[in-house]
Amino acid sequence: MIGGYMGKILRVNLSTSKIGEEPINEGIAKKFIGARGYAAKILYDEVSPDTDPLGEENKLIFATGPLTLTPSPTSGRYDVVTKSPLNGVIAGSNSGGFWGPELKKAGYDILIIEGKSEKPVYLWVTEDKVEIKDASHLWGKDTYETTDKIIEELGGDKQIKVACIGPAGENLVKFSAIINEKARAAGRTGVGAVMGSKKLKAIATRGHKRPEIANPEKFKEILKVTMDKIKANGVTSQGLPLYGTMVLNHIIDEHGLYPTRNFQTGVFEGVDNVSGEKLRETYLVKNKPCFGCPIGCGRVTKLPDGEEGEGPEYETSWAFSADCGIDDLIAVIKANNACNKLGLDTISTGATIACAMELYERGYLKKEELNGAPELKFGNTETILYYPEVIACRKGIGDKLAEGSYEFAKTHGHPELSMSVKKQDIPAYDPRGAQGART
Numbered sequence: 001m002i003g004g005y006m007g008k009i010l011r012v013n014l015s016t017s018k019i020g021e022e023p024i025n026e027g028i029a030k031k032f033i034g035a036r037g038y039a040a041k042i043l044y045d046e047v048s049p050d051t052d053p054l055g056e057e058n059k060l061i062f063a064t065g066p067l068t069l070t071p072s073p074t075s076g077r078y079d080v081v082t083k084s085p086l087n088g089v090i091a092g093s094n095s096g097g098f099w100g101p102e103l104k105k106a107g108y109d110i111l112i113i114e115g116k117s118e119k120p121v122y123l124w125v126t127e128d129k130v131e132i133k134d135a136s137h138l139w140g141k142d143t144y145e146t147t148d149k150i151i152e153e154l155g156g157d158k159q160i161k162v163a164c165i166g167p168a169g170e171n172l173v174k175f176s177a178i179i180n181e182k183a184r185a186a187g188r189t190g191v192g193a194v195m196g197s198k199k200l201k202a203i204a205t206r207g208h209k210r211p212e213i214a215n216p217e218k219f220k221e222i223l224k225v226t227m228d229k230i231k232a233n234g235v236t237s238q239g240l241p242l243y244g245t246m247v248l249n250h251i252i253d254e255h256g257l258y259p260t261r262n263f264q265t266g267v268f269e270g271v272d273n274v275s276g277e278k279l280r281e282t283y284l285v286k287n288k289p290c291f292g293c294p295i296g297c298g299r300v301t302k303l304p305d306g307e308e309g310e311g312p313e314y315e316t317s318w319a320f321s322a323d324c325g326i327d328d329l330i331a332v333i334k335a336n337n338a339c340n341k342l343g344l345d346t347i348s349t350g351a352t353i354a355c356a357m358e359l360y361e362r363g364y365l366k367k368e369e370l371n372g373a374p375e376l377k378f379g380n381t382e383t384i385l386y387y388p389e390v391i392a393c394r395k396g397i398g399d400k401l402a403e404g405s406y407e408f409a410k411t412h413g414h415p416e417l418s419m420s421v422k423k424q425d426i427p428a429y430d431p432r433g434a435q436g437a438r439t
Contacts (some may be wrong), residue, residue: 002365003214004066010108013114035063039081056199060113069101076291080325084189086174087423091189096290099180102161105207122202135201142341143179158190164202166343168392173402175348183310187345221224234281240297243276258434260322263419266430270327319350335384344394348434351425355405364412
């Protein structure tokens with residue numbers, strides 16, 4: 001097998017309970033390099049353009065790349081590829097942490113989920129066996145409790161890694177996420193809803209294998225060059241380790257690229273209160289790197305009331321602060337933790353709330369529609385604490401918000417107030433502040 005790959009694809013059909021293995025195609029691996037490339041080729045070949053994203057014929061593909069689980073820095077990533085329920089196009093969502101490397105340790109480069117189970121199930125994937133296990137007792141649980149319960153019932157090995165959905169995925173929220181290790185998210189494009197539609201609550205994995213390197217000596221030479229560049233760069237050697245990805249808050253704001261109040265401006269007057277510097281001064285406990293990462297931008301935080309979690313990352317801190325006109329760091333951290341538990345994409349959650357705020361302030365969304373819920377006004381801290389749960393559970397107006405900002409704005413006659421491309425919310429960069437931008 002070519003270097004970097006384990007050489008096997010695992011295919012699980014939840015309709016028939018059939019589990020099978022097939023070899024990695026070297027030609028495809030070389031032509032469509034990387035996790036997303038190979039997985040997109042599978043989806044293109046096997047899923048029809050007219051397939052319902054939440055139907056039985058859609059496929060959910062978890063893929064690692066040739067660098068995953070190697071000594072290469074930042075090699076802890078994996079991709080989830082499917083047909084998106086948010087916009088109907090090929091979806092690719094990326095996550096870090098340790099779950100991707102653990103799947104590879106179990107001997108698989110790619111996991112393809114097909115069909116749909118009649119009842120909630122989870123997968124247990126090891127190098128010795130693959131099992132479909134009952135998850136009825138886990139349905140309705142948040143990602144924290146689901147992770148803990150699965151590890152406990154599988155014997156308590158703390159090296160078991162779990163990727164799962166929360167209530168948002170179960171309720172088919174169009175921007176629900178898949179959460180691994182409680183705080184790492186394959187967040188974008190609604191991959192959690194596809195997992196929920198298949199009644200697949202979680203995938204737990206454990207292994208001990210390692211991929212072979214085709215040319216170890218040359219690989220070491222390249223790694224040295226790569227590490228030297230990481231050490232020489234001020235962002236990767238100082239900025240990110242010290243302040244996490246929220247080091248960008250001030251930088252992006254200073255360049256007029258920091259979308260504020262649903263992209264009405266590109267600067268936020270409250271940025272000092274929700275910056276990486278402020279987080280480090282107040283609630284940071286320690287750094288937490290992903291697998292194989294020498295940078296360590298992950299943040300472990302603890303609030304005065306004892307609440308603990310990881311993050312927020314740059315995009316999340318923006319979505320719940322500047323985009324909603326809020327400069328309360330505690331509220332932003334709590335909103336981030338809530339989304340991780342519920343299984344929501346923090347970017348689209350914050351952006352959908354921000355879109356609703358502009359609709360409300362312009363009079364297109366009426367107070368009666370809120371049915372007693374917090375008023376959707378820019379700067380109202382209560383909104384980012386309240387709406388994630390009602391969106392995840394599709395309660396009240398949360399049922400409409402769960403369809404995404406574009407559909408919500410469209411039903412109120414103003415789709416132009418959804419800051420989205422192909423119905424997916426634009427991340428935390430205002431393109432009007434740059435000569436060129438890619439989303």
